[in-house]
Amino acid sequence: MSKFDGKVIVITGAAGGIGAAAAKKLAEQGASLALVDLNLEAVQRVISDLGIDDSRAIALQANVAKEEEVKAYVDATIEKFGKIDGFFNNAGIEGITANVEDYPTETFEMVFNVNVKGAFLGLKYIVPVMKKQGYGSIVNTSSGAGLIGSPGFVGYNSSKHAVMGMTKVVALEAAPFGVRVNAVAPGVINTRMMRQIEKNTVPEDAEGAKEAFGAAVPLGRYGEAEEVASVAVFLLSDDASYVTQSIYTVDGGQINQ
Numbered sequence: 001m002s003k004f005d006g007k008v009i010v011i012t013g014a015a016g017g018i019g020a021a022a023a024k025k026l027a028e029q030g031a032s033l034a035l036v037d038l039n040l041e042a043v044q045r046v047i048s049d050l051g052i053d054d055s056r057a058i059a060l061q062a063n064v065a066k067e068e069e070v071k072a073y074v075d076a077t078i079e080k081f082g083k084i085d086g087f088f089n090n091a092g093i094e095g096i097t098a099n100v101e102d103y104p105t106e107t108f109e110m111v112f113n114v115n116v117k118g119a120f121l122g123l124k125y126i127v128p129v130m131k132k133q134g135y136g137s138i139v140n141t142s143s144g145a146g147l148i149g150s151p152g153f154v155g156y157n158s159s160k161h162a163v164m165g166m167t168k169v170v171a172l173e174a175a176p177f178g179v180r181v182n183a184v185a186p187g188v189i190n191t192r193m194m195r196q197i198e199k200n201t202v203p204e205d206a207e208g209a210k211e212a213f214g215a216a217v218p219l220g221r222y223g224e225a226e227e228v229a230s231v232a233v234f235l236l237s238d239d240a241s242y243v244t245q246s247i248y249t250v251d252g253g254q255i256n257q
C-alpha cells in the first residue's frame, strides 16, 4: 500500500516547476489529484505525463486571485472526489526586479493579488472543508524571500512574508480541528521563475546572474523542483502528523547562514 492511496490532494500552480514535481511524486504514491493552474493546457499535459487514470486526476483552470474561481476549483474537487486530504497552496509570480522608488505600483498590486490574495482565498475555501472533515494538511509555498530582505524584490519579498504570517495564523485556527498548516521556503530553484529573475536582475548577462546566485548557496548550486516537492510531500503526509505552524527552508543552507 502506498502512502497516499485513497488521499485527495489539491495543488495550485500545478503546471509550474515545483507544482508539477509534487504532482508526480504524489501520483507515484497513490494520490488522486486536483491540479489547478491559470494555464489549462499545461496542467492537462502534466496529467497526461503522469499516465494516471482520469478517475484519479482533474485539471482545473483558475486564477487563484479571483474568489469565484477559487470557490469553483474547491467545489469541483469535492464534486469529483468528495473530500480534500491535502492542499499544496503553491501558485505564485515573481514580479520584477527594481528598487522601491522604481517599482511600479501596478506590479506590486499584481504580485500581492496572486501571492497573497491567492494564497488567502485557497485557505479561506479549503480550511472549512478540512475542519468539517476533522483532518487535513496544508502546505503554503512561501520563499526564503519570506524570511529575509533581498534588494530589488520589494513586491515579491513582502508578499512571501505575508504568506508566512498567514501560515502562522491559520495553523493556530485550524489545529483544534486536526488540520495542520505549514510552509516551505525554497531558495533558488531551477524553474521558469528563476530563469525570469536571472533576466530581470542582469538583463545583459542572465547566465552570469545564474552563476552568481548558485555560488551564494552554501551547497554551491541551485535546488531542483523535486527537492522542494519532497519536503512538501513529507509535510502533506501522515509522517508529519505532529508538525504544524512550521517553516521548512529548502535552500541549500542559504537563508540561515
Ligand SMILES: NC(=O)c1ccc[n+]([C@@H]2O[C@H](COP(=O)([O-])OP(=O)(O)OC[C@H]3O[C@@H](n4cnc5c(N)ncnc54)[C@H](O)[C@@H]3O)[C@@H](O)[C@H]2O)c1
Pocket (backbone or CB within 6 Å): 012, 013, 014, 015, 016, 017, 018, 019, 036, 037, 038, 039, 062, 063, 064, 065, 090, 091, 092, 093, 094, 114, 118, 141, 142, 143, 144, 185, 186, 187, 188, 189, 190, 191, 192, 193, 194
Ligand atoms: N523557483 C524558485 O526559485 C522559487 C523560490 C522560492 C519560492 N518559489 C515559489 O514556488 C512556487 C512555485 O514556483 P515555481 O518555481 O514552480 O514557478 P513556475 O513559474 O514554474 O510555476 C508557477 C505556476 O503558477 C501558475 N500561476 C501563476 N499565477 C497564477 C494564478 N493567478 N492562478 C493560478 N495559477 C497561477 C503559473 O501558470 C505556473 O504554472 C511559487 O509560489 C514561487 O513563488 C519559487
